[in-house]
Amino acid sequence: MIWQVEFIIMLLVLVCGIAAISVRDLLGAAVLFGAYSFMMCLLWAIMGAVDVAFTEASVGAGVSTVFFVAAVFRTSRRTRD
Amino acid sequence: MKIIGLLIVLACGSLIIYGTADFPAWADPASPASRHVSPHYIEHAMDQTAVPNIVTAVLADYRGYDTMFETTVIFAAGMACFFLLRNYRRKAPDSRLYRHVSTGITLTIEKGGRLPSASQEFERIDSQWVPYDLIIRTTCRFIYPFVQLFALYVIAHGHHSPGGGFQGGVILGASVILFAVSNDLRSAISRMGEKFSALMCSGGVFIYAATGVLCLLLGANFLDYAALARVLGCDPVMARSHGILIVEIGVGIAVMAVMVCLYYILSSSGNLDEGL
Numbered sequence: 001m002i003w004q005v006e007f008i009i010m011l012l013v014l015v016c017g018i019a020a021i022s023v024r025d026l027l028g029a030a031v032l033f034g035a036y037s038f039m040m041c042l043l044w045a046i047m048g049a050v051d052v053a054f055t056e057a058s059v060g061a062g063v064s065t066v067f068f069v070a071a072v073f074r075t076s077r078r079t080r081d
Numbered sequence: 082m083k084i085i086g087l088l089i090v091l092a093c094g095s096l097i098i099y100g101t102a103d104f105p106a107w108a109d110p111a112s113p114a115s116r117h118v119s120p121h122y123i124e125h126a127m128d129q130t131a132v133p134n135i136v137t138a139v140l141a142d143y144r145g146y147d148t149m150f151e152t153t154v155i156f157a158a159g160m161a162c163f164f165l166l167r168n169y170r171r172k173a174p175d176s177r178l179y180r181h182v183s184t185g186i187t188l189t190i191e192k193g194g195r196l197p198s199a200s201q202e203f204e205r206i207d208s209q210w211v212p213y214d215l216i217i218r219t220t221c222r223f224i225y226p227f228v229q230l231f232a233l234y235v236i237a238h239g240h241h242s243p244g245g246g247f248q249g250g251v252i253l254g255a256s257v258i259l260f261a262v263s264n265d266l267r268s269a270i271s272r273m274g275e276k277f278s279a280l281m282c283s284g285g286v287f288i289y290a291a292t293g294v295l296c297l298l299l300g301a302n303f304l305d306y307a308a309l310a311r312v313l314g315c316d317p318v319m320a321r322s323h324g325i326l327i328v329e330i331g332v333g334i335a336v337m338a339v340m341v342c343l344y345y346i347l348s349s350s351g352n353l354d355e356g357l
Contacts, residue, residue, distance in 0.1 A: 047107075050243040051136045054235075058251040063340055066258055070348035073357050 001046050009046070013039045026077050030068035037061040130321040132240045140245065141325040145304035149289050152246075152332050156286050159339035163279075168351035179203045207265060207355045221263035228256040236333040240322060246332025250285075253333065254340030266349055266356030275345065275353060278338040285335025289328050296324075304328075 016036035020029045037060030044053035105112030122135055122143065132138040140148050179188045182204055236249030261269035293304040301308030306324025307317035315323070349356035 051134075051140075051245070051248075054243045054248045055251075058248045058255070062255055063251050063258070066255075066262075067343060067347055070344060070357050073348065074350040 006043075006046055009039055009042050013043065024079055026072045026075075026079055027069065030065055030072055033068065034061050034065035037064070129318065130325070131318045132322050132325060134240055134242065136243070137239045137245055137325060137329075141328050142304075142306065142321055145293070145328070148328070148332065149286075149293065149304070152286050152289055152335050155339050156282055156335055159282050159342045162343050162346055166346045166351040167353075176208070178206045178208060180206050205267065209355070217263050221259055225256050225260060228259065229253060232256065232333075232337075236329055237326070239329055240325065246329035247336055249329075250333035250336025251340055253337040254344075257337075257341045258344045261344065261348070262357060266345065267354065270345065270353060273341060275342070278341045278345070281334050281338030282342060283335075285331045285333070285338065288331030288334065292324060292327050292331070 013036060016032050016039060020032040020036055023029050023032060037056055041053045041056040041061060044050075044056055105114075109115065122139055126132060126135045126138040130138045130142050132142070175192045177190050179190065180186070180203065181188065182202060187206070188203070232249045232252035232255075234249075235244035235252060236246055239245035239249070257269060257273055260272070292306070292309075295312070296305050296308040297303050299308040299311060306321040308320075309324050310317045310320035313320050313323050345353055345356070
């Protein structure tokens with residue numbers, strides 16, 4: 001694997017993770033968390049753990065983002081802290 | 082308070098990073114796991130279970146207990162969400178919205194008014210009004226069969242390619258969730274009801290555990306699929322392969338039903354009436 005690509009994905013994981021906990025819009029946080037999961041999925045695939053990558057893509061990036069969006073829809077979109 | 086929290090998090094994080102220093106290097110052939118455990122699976126998985134994907138063989142056969150209780154954990158998560166959020170004592174909403182299907186006129190019926198019975202003329206719409214979108218509904222109707230077929234492929238082809246019960250079950254559940262998002266929650270519930278999905282939740286776990294008990298009854302250890310050879314009518318090696326498939330189907334059913342249940346309850350805040 002090209003190390004530059006790995007480095008960029010690693011950087012994106014960090015950026016998405018930090019952005020997901022610091023952004024005030026909870027819907028944005030849910031979407032950022034989905035992006036984080038997708039980048040993690042790419043990292044698993046690079047490391048050769050294809051089954052884990054598949055699980056991360058379907059559970060982490062797919063269904064759990066939907067659950068977060070549903071929870072945001074039923075509660076509030078803004079966080080106070 | 083925030084600074085103390087930050088300090089605690091930093092301390093824990095640095096301790097974890099310090100702890101990883103003792104780990105063997107990534108893909109180190111001299112590490113204990115790669116010297117004793119992995120070579121055994123890599124050398125014997127194919128002739129013991131006839132499953133080319135070693136991950137599936139380890140997950141569902143050699144480490145069958147782990148996967149069974151993972152499925153139970155998912156089942157427990159679904160049940161916890163049900164007991165925490167499901168709300169039976171709901172009061173009727175103040176007003177309900179109905180759409181006349183052929184003209185698109187929206188009716189508001191206040192509390193106490195007579196509601197149109199289930200007819201072809203009127204359809205109920207959510208109070209947080211979503212415009213009727215023909216394009217979304219039609220496009221999604223074309224997508225469901227492919228999503229579901231892919232999910233079944235992932236479950237059944239887990240022996241040969243990445244995939245298996247968990248991933249396939251999630252994709253199968255996602256197709257139902259897609260239906261609920263593109264139409265509305267009530268029409269999804271009328272097709273796959275709450276009781277049905279709850280039965281599927283426990284039914285999937287039951288399939289897994291019952292396979293183990295069947296092996297026990299046939300005189301082998303719990304989840305030793307080689308004992309199923311007499312029931313399935315094949316040699317013990319193929320019986321292990323088929324046993325993995327049976328178990329994966331159980332996992333897929335349980336995971337699918339739990340995902341659907343969670344979505345129903347979360348998106349309607351426990352009322353199962355008006356949702357996302």
